[in-house]
Amino acid sequence: MHSDRRTFLKILAGTGIATALGSNNSALADIATLRGYPDQFGVLVDTTVCIGCRRCEWACKDWNKLPDQKALREYEKDQAVFQKIRRTNADTFTVVNRFQNPRDGSKHIYVKKQCMHCYEPGCASSCFVKAFTKQPVGAVTYDASLCVGCRYCMAACPFDMPAYQYYNAFTPEVTKCTFCFDRITKEGEVPACVGICPVETMTFGKRTDLIDLAHKKIRDNPGRYVNHVYGENEVGGTSWMYLSAVPFNMIGFRTDLGSVPIPSMSKPFLSLVAPVFIVIPALAMGFYSFKKRRDRLVEEEIKQALEKKKEGK
Amino acid sequence: MDATAVTTEFKPTWVQEKLFLGMTFKEYLRSNYTPFNAVAAFILAIGIPVIMYRLIYGLGPSTNLSDNNPWGIWIGFDMLCGVALAAGGFVIGTAVHLMGMKEYGFLFRPAVLTGFLGYLFAIIALTFDLGRYYRIPYPMVVSWGVNSVLFLVAWHVALYLGCQFVEWCPAIWEWLNLKKLRKIFVKATLAATIFGVCLSMLHQSALGSIFLLMPEKLHPLWYSEYIPLFFFMTAIVGGLAMTIIESMASHRIFSQHIKDHDPAHLDRVTIGLGKATSVTLFAYFFMKAVGLAHGNSWSYLETAYGYWYLVEVLGFVLIPAFALMYAVQNNRVRMVRGWAIVVVIGIVLNRVNHSIIAFNWHLAWADRYVPHWMEVVLTVTVVTIGILTFQWIMNRMPILYDHPDFEPEKH
Ligand code: SF4
Numbered sequence: 001m002h003s004d005r006r007t008f009l010k011i012l013a014g015t016g017i018a019t020a021l022g023s024n025n026s027a028l029a030d031i032a033t034l035r036g037y038p039d040q041f042g043v044l045v046d047t048t049v050c051i052g053c054r055r056c057e058w059a060c061k062d063w064n065k066l067p068d069q070k071a072l073r074e075y076e077k078d079q080a081v082f083q084k085i086r087r088t089n090a091d092t093f094t095v096v097n098r099f100q101n102p103r104d105g106s107k108h109i110y111v112k113k114q115c116m117h118c119y120e121p122g123c124a125s126s127c128f129v130k131a132f133t134k135q136p137v138g139a140v141t142y143d144a145s146l147c148v149g150c151r152y153c154m155a156a157c158p159f160d161m162p163a164y165q166y167y168n169a170f171t172p173e174v175t176k177c178t179f180c181f182d183r184i185t186k187e188g189e190v191p192a193c194v195g196i197c198p199v200e201t202m203t204f205g206k207r208t209d210l211i212d213l214a215h216k217k218i219r220d221n222p223g224r225y226v227n228h229v230y231g232e233n234e235v236g237g238t239s240w241m242y243l244s245a246v247p248f249n250m251i252g253f254r255t256d257l258g259s260v261p262i263p264s265m266s267k268p269f270l271s272l273v274a275p276v277f278i279v280i281p282a283l284a285m286g287f288y289s290f291k292k293r294r295d296r297l298v299e300e301e302i303k304q305a306l307e308k309k310k311e312g313k
Numbered sequence: 314m315d316a317t318a319v320t321t322e323f324k325p326t327w328v329q330e331k332l333f334l335g336m337t338f339k340e341y342l343r344s345n346y347t348p349f350n351a352v353a354a355f356i357l358a359i360g361i362p363v364i365m366y367r368l369i370y371g372l373g374p375s376t377n378l379s380d381n382n383p384w385g386i387w388i389g390f391d392m393l394c395g396v397a398l399a400a401g402g403f404v405i406g407t408a409v410h411l412m413g414m415k416e417y418g419f420l421f422r423p424a425v426l427t428g429f430l431g432y433l434f435a436i437i438a439l440t441f442d443l444g445r446y447y448r449i450p451y452p453m454v455v456s457w458g459v460n461s462v463l464f465l466v467a468w469h470v471a472l473y474l475g476c477q478f479v480e481w482c483p484a485i486w487e488w489l490n491l492k493k494l495r496k497i498f499v500k501a502t503l504a505a506t507i508f509g510v511c512l513s514m515l516h517q518s519a520l521g522s523i524f525l526l527m528p529e530k531l532h533p534l535w536y537s538e539y540i541p542l543f544f545f546m547t548a549i550v551g552g553l554a555m556t557i558i559e560s561m562a563s564h565r566i567f568s569q570h571i572k573d574h575d576p577a578h579l580d581r582v583t584i585g586l587g588k589a590t591s592v593t594l595f596a597y598f599f600m601k602a603v604g605l606a607h608g609n610s611w612s613y614l615e616t617a618y619g620y621w622y623l624v625e626v627l628g629f630v631l632i633p634a635f636a637l638m639y640a641v642q643n644n645r646v647r648m649v650r651g652w653a654i655v656v657v658i659g660i661v662l663n664r665v666n667h668s669i670i671a672f673n674w675h676l677a678w679a680d681r682y683v684p685h686w687m688e689v690v691l692t693v694t695v696v697t698i699g700i701l702t703f704q705w706i707m708n709r710m711p712i713l714y715d716h717p718d719f720e721p722e723k724h
């Protein structure tokens with residue numbers, strides 16, 4: 001029994017290390033592939049231009065065949081939606097919200113929101129079945145055929161963007177802006193919302209060019225914009241970026257997110273896996289043989305004592 | 314609980330012997346008319362339709378979950394608390410099998426059984442939370458999201474469930490009188506324990522690491538780079554405290570099973586467990602202070618969240634640590650047991666704070682999450698089924714006593 005156990009321990013330790021190293025290597029490799037793509041596309045949203053017509057919302061619903069679609073006219077007429085700050089939901093991938101303008105009370109600020117298509121997306125690093133993919137064009141796409149519906153991605157998105165089909169009992173999906181992946185991978189096509197905007201609030205292009213453009217705009221119009229391109233560095237950078245006339249926290253953006261990509265938060269922990277499978281079995285074996293030895297010594301002592309007693313008799 | 318009135322002529326069949334505790338079916342049914350079972354039946358009568366409602370109509374109508382609050386008490390309580398409080402199997406297994414603390418040996422089987430059931434029912438509760446519960450094996454067999462901490466949790470919890478099953482198996486084979494199988498599984502116990510220690514260390518801390526991805530959602534007083542370590546330490550505390558409570562309860566409720574029930578021995582062991590709990594609590598408190606200093610979140614202490622944080626850390630960590638130390642030094646067993654209950658409440662509070670109360674703290678109150686009554690009922694139902702299963706097994710298998718036909722397991 002004794003030696004049996006020892007061989008078993010050896011085998012166990014061997015497989016433990018092998019599995020740990022195996023899985024860990026691929027884990028590291030995968031994190032590396034989550035890094036962004038330098039040539040990817042992006043969109044620059046200039047919130048000082050937007051007139052709040054909500055055509056972009058309409059175009060999004062239209063292109064993605066989302067439910068509750070109304071005629072474009074009705075969309076433009078409906079100002080009541082601005083009473084409340086809305087967020088994206090299962091049937092709406094993008095929303096336009098209205099904010100008070102602290103500089104000029106007579107003018108409102110309209111802000112279109114959708115998934116930011118992060119450079120290193122929190123949603124992708126949270127998903128335990130890899131339902132999200134950061135595409136080389138910049139879009140972060142979702143594959144419903146893999147999703148288990150744990151909703152960790154929703155919890156892990158720093159912008160609270162993914163929504164869930166809570167009222168779909170059997171095949172619920174996580175929903176979010178797709179960056180019109182199907183459109184932008186075709187030559188020359190831009191996302192539906194970008195295409196429909198009557199005042200060119202949004203500029204679609206190479207992300208690096210957009211960053212240059214944004215800084216140029218700020219430089220050329222110092223009175224018009226605050227000196228901050230939202231999305232340039234937030235959580236490591238996002239594909240969608242914003243310009244604003246007022247500090248971003250006044251128009252519904254979180255300015256406390258920092259510039260560290262969300263996936264890197266859990267990297268140190270993930271790298272612990274292999275060491276644990278090496279160190280713990282080793283320690284355990286050490287403890288165990290120590291214990292065995294101690295037990296044997298005690299046994300021998302007892303035996304010797306007994307023999308002495310016998311001899312003494 | 315059950316009257317074992319076996320008349321001399323009556324010779325029980327295998328089914329009667331193994332399943333009906335040596336009674337005829339009728340007698341067995343009658344023996345189940347107890348107040349406890351009545352309460353359980355009442356809970357199931359409400360709970361099972363609720364479960365069906367959830368499965369048929371989806372999460373929307375049966376929960377208060379929303380796009381801003383994707384996780385509720387099924388994750389925060391059932392999963393996080395369930396797994397932390399089921400750590401007893403791993404803690405006692407390490408002590409008995411690896412460190413050779415023989416005097417704790419008799420706790421091993423009950424601890425492993427509670428651990429196994431704790432995990433099993435946490436997973437069952439989790440299934441109801443999953444939007445597509447029928448895809449629960451996906452992270453194992455279809456697609457590996459190896460970057461995800463949750464992937465680690467899923468795998469390790471599944472493997473660990475297997476380990477605990479192996480550790481529990483000798484008791485099953487003794488019950489069914491399968492000598493050969495039993496021998497094999499007794500040998501496998503040590504391997505299962507070592508593998509289980511690795512898995513436990515990782516998934517207990519991984520459960521905390523889930524929150525590492527949400528620095529912007531979890532209140533700074535709770536968010537820390539040390540979350541994995543905190544979750545690991547509190548799991549040990551939870552395992553120890555639950556073992557104290559569980560051993561007290563079982564030795565009371567199932568005392569007729571234990572031939573030479575030795576309360577003095579149990580008391581001695583309880584004191585030992587109390588001491589370990591106290592030490593771990595002190596270490597945890599110290600680490601929490603280091604975490605606070607590291608995150609430099611002192612200023613938050615003077616807010617409402619700060620007071621709540623202090624309630625958790627002082628009221629349910631530091632005070633119990635001192636109280637347990639006092640109880641151990643003065644050999645006050647009842648006091649140890651009482652404070653073990655406080656400690657367990659503290660663990661629950663800690664997990665619920667992370668997942669619900671300090672979570673999404675930047676949201677307006679109107680957008681915050683409060684559980685739906687069906688969520689609560691489902692949770693209570695799953696816990697009830699868990700307790701009934703525990704009782705069913707305790708009444709049949711040699712968990713609290715050594716089976717007379719077998720040599721006791723060597724630890
Ligand atoms: S279509 Fe353009 S102007 Fe109209 S709401 Fe959308 S971004 Fe603003």
Ligand code: SF4
Pocket residue numbers: 115116117118121122123124140156157158159160161162176
């Ligand atoms: S904004 Fe959220 S959903 Fe969109 S890519 Fe980033 S993390 Fe993912």
Ligand code: SF4
Pocket residue numbers: 126127128129130131132146147148149150151152153154174
């Ligand atoms: S809900 Fe789906 S997509 Fe989101 S993390 Fe879970 S499995 Fe992945």
